Amino acid sequence: MKKVLFTLLKSDIEIIKSARVINSYLQNNPHTEVSLLCYQNSHEACSLVKNITNIYTIDSEKIATYLNGEIYPDVLACNVFGDNLKDVVATQWDTVVNLSNDNVSAYLISGLHAEEVIGSHIGNFGSVITTNEWNTYLNSICAKESFRTISATDIKSNMLLSPIDNSIEVLKIDNELASTASVNFNKIRLSKGSGKTKVVGVSLSDGRGKEYIDTTSLVELIDVLESSNEYKIVLISSGEEYEKEIVNSLNAEFNNSLITISAQKSALTAIMSNLDALVSCSNFALATAEACETFTIELVNAGNQEILEKEGNFVIHTRGGFVDDIVYLLNTKYETVLPVHSTQTENSIYETLRDDFGYFKSLVHGEVNLDQELNYHLKRCYNYSLMGYPVNHELLRNLKEKVPAERLMDYIETSKEEITLYVKTLLGALRSLKSTKETGQNTDKFIKSLDVLITSASDNTLASGALGLLDGRIENISSTDVQDNINQIEKYLFELKSDLQQLTNIFGELVSTPKRNKNINQEA
Amino acid sequence: METNGIELQSSRNGLSIPVINGVYLHSMYNPQKEAQAFAEKHEATLKKKNKIIILGLGFGYHVEEVAKELNKQGEYKILVIEPNADLVKLFQATRPFLDSNIEVMSFNEAKDYYLNEDFTNFLRQKPGIIKLDTSFNINRSFFKEFLTFKANSNLGEYQSAMSPAAKALTGERTGSLFDITREIKSQRVVVDKNDYLLLALTEIANNSKEVSQ
Incomplete structure (x- = not known):
């Protein structure tokens, strides 16, 4: 049996979202025992993931208190850490994976005995090493993106060379709890007079960016759904004090008639698998519902990153009132006719979908920011092509057909100006690098140009993925020989040139009237 | 009595x-x-x-x-x-x-x-x-x-209080953990696998400081 360790040293949400990656890996790699390493306060979340042989934990809170407190000798932290990890350190692993792509894991996995290491880790010379291009993408591009173009699940599954399997169950459901939940939920449905009543859960927990559903919106939503025989609201609470206060104030509005379920994380799967829909901010309940294949509506502030990826759900990027949007989505999903005040909305509603490349989102209703949509879809198309996937010609055809030609031209011209600047810097870097190689001069110019290119990866332009890859590739250089390093950097600069040409080709395909594609050298 | x-x-x-x-x-x-x-x-x-x-x-x-x-x-x-x-x-x-x-x-x-x-x-x-x-x-x-106690951060002073697992990590090193990891980082090459684990340990504390800031 192969022994594989995944480190997941970030949030509980990330742990739940990694469940499909991990279980798909198991599907593709039978005869494997998977263990997880997480922080102690994430043990409950890790315990929900199916098919895990061992869960190892690090008591990070204790360690941090000991190391950051003047009254505690460092030996206490060493004892806790050493004892927490002794079995992990003693094991000869076949593979260790830094699945959460965090700093602690990067050091840690380098210190373990493993045949194979996958994911960002620290090399002998103290720099970050990535193990393949998808790992480089995860490490160098994702952190700089203001919006995710390729989903984290797809990135990780590509990194592991393990296609996502959407048919498998990935979270454990306690049979007894599920059975009790099923009985209770059926009673809830029948309380409205019909076994066909849809039970809609509303999670009261704050989102990961501290966003929340305000009480006025909650009252409005409850009012609409409770007035209908086709729906029944259930409030989902994690038991926090502030949520209890919300429940109290809502019950005061509704004469104590509301049903509230206060559940620990370990019980959520039983609840989610019995709900017909969940409305939630970006929190643990939402991630669990998605993993349990519950129809889910995520509320996120416009401009923030949603957590939903799996197809069949909806994300509302909110700018104003959103109750009508939720009702609209429920009406669409369940073919009901709940009343809405207005079909106009200032929000943007996306459906989560999946194509041959991976998960993506598509605007289905509401405010259209054309530049934003073009940025998202074109960047996704380009970033996938950077990673070796074919160009999404169907997307480009659709854009050509549906976006007014003039608008598209404006967008392309603006983007081309951005690329031109990068190309100028790139050519400057190549020229000064040539001079450095031949005469040892212009090193400063070369370093300055290179620095501009690398920092431009945070610009959030269409080309920033290519610039991020350059950054990651250069960081991966581990040679101590100066000439070797220079040659490698030169190679990566030429790769960047090719990558930027690829983007220009995409523009060429988008332009309506056929034009001769200009060579990058000529444009510079 | x-x-x-x-x-x-x-x-x-x-x-x-x-x-x-x-x-x-x-x-x-x-x-x-x-x-x-x-x-x-x-x-x-x-x-x-x-x-x-x-x-x-x-x-x-x-x-x-x-x-x-x-x-x-x-x-x-x-x-x-x-x-x-x-x-x-x-x-x-x-x-x-x-x-x-x-x-x-x-x-x-x-x-x-x-x-x-x-x-x-x-x-x-x-x-x-x-x-x-x-x-x-x-x-x-x-x-x-x-x-008013302030701990002596020198690991060498606490050898008898160290668990076997902790001893395996730190070896014969003395000084505070932060001093030890600073020294590891100043080396050109990391040679001992346990050094990575010590770096991970201090990174946990650093992460916690960043979060509380």
Whole structure:
């Protein structure tokens, strides 16, 4: 049996979202025992993931208190850490994976005995090493993106060379709890007079960016759904004090008639698998519902990153009132006719979908920011092509057909100006690098140009993925020989040139009237 | 009765009162009434915290009154710090606490408490701290050191307190953990796998600092 360790040293949400990656890996790699390493306060979340042989934990809170407190000798932290990890350190692993792509894991996995290491880790010379291009993408591009173009699940599954399997169950459901939940939920449905009543859960927990559903919106939503025989609201609470206060104030509005379920994380799967829909901010309940294949509506502030990826759900990027949007989505999903005040909305509603490349989102209703949509879809198309996937010609055809030609031209011209600047810097870097190689001069110019290119990866332009890859590739250089390093950097600069040409080709395909594609050298 | 320099005398209402170097640790008239007054004096602390450290065992009367107060509010835990091991032994032999929520800890030196896992776990829960003045005054230098303790960060000083797993990580290294990891980072090449683990360890602390900032 192969022994594989995944480190997941970030949030509980990330742990739940990694469940499909991990279980798909198991599907593709039978005869494997998977263990997880997480922080102690994430043990409950890790315990929900199916098919895990061992869960190892690090008591990070204790360690941090000991190391950051003047009254505690460092030996206490060493004892806790050493004892927490002794079995992990003693094991000869076949593979260790830094699945959460965090700093602690990067050091840690380098210190373990493993045949194979996958994911960002620290090399002998103290720099970050990535193990393949998808790992480089995860490490160098994702952190700089203001919006995710390729989903984290797809990135990780590509990194592991393990296609996502959407048919498998990935979270454990306690049979007894599920059975009790099923009985209770059926009673809830029948309380409205019909076994066909849809039970809609509303999670009261704050989102990961501290966003929340305000009480006025909650009252409005409850009012609409409770007035209908086709729906029944259930409030989902994690038991926090502030949520209890919300429940109290809502019950005061509704004469104590509301049903509230206060559940620990370990019980959520039983609840989610019995709900017909969940409305939630970006929190643990939402991630669990998605993993349990519950129809889910995520509320996120416009401009923030949603957590939903799996197809069949909806994300509302909110700018104003959103109750009508939720009702609209429920009406669409369940073919009901709940009343809405207005079909106009200032929000943007996306459906989560999946194509041959991976998960993506598509605007289905509401405010259209054309530049934003073009940025998202074109960047996704380009970033996938950077990673070796074919160009999404169907997307480009659709854009050509549906976006007014003039608008598209404006967008392309603006983007081309951005690329031109990068190309100028790139050519400057190549020229000064040539001079450095031949005469040892212009090193400063070369370093300055290179620095501009690398920092431009945070610009959030269409080309920033290519610039991020350059950054990651250069960081991966581990040679101590100066000439070797220079040659490698030169190679990566030429790769960047090719990558930027690829983007220009995409523009060429988008332009309506056929034009001769200009060579990058000529444009510079 | 005298045991190891501790004399036990009887109060007016028949309760045992230890006397150390001529100092009565409790009232000779009515130690229980005195203990009630002690609990009342610290009412505000006892209302806010259900975990309490009491400096000085005396003969436990004040501790029991504090426990009574805390019990009114629900769950609680009391840790009594008493450096005089003979007093503790005498107390356990005479009238030990029946309340399982009360624990007495006795070490000679302040640093031994901060090496004790039970004590540090308790301290991490941010307990309230109150003192029995008589005990405090007899052991003033000890309690002063206890309250102002700053750990020696040199790992070399704590070899005997290191677990086998921790020893395997740190080897023969001395200095603070941050000094050790600074040294590792200054090396051109990392040669020992355990060095990566030590770097991971300090990274956990750094992450926590960033979060709290």
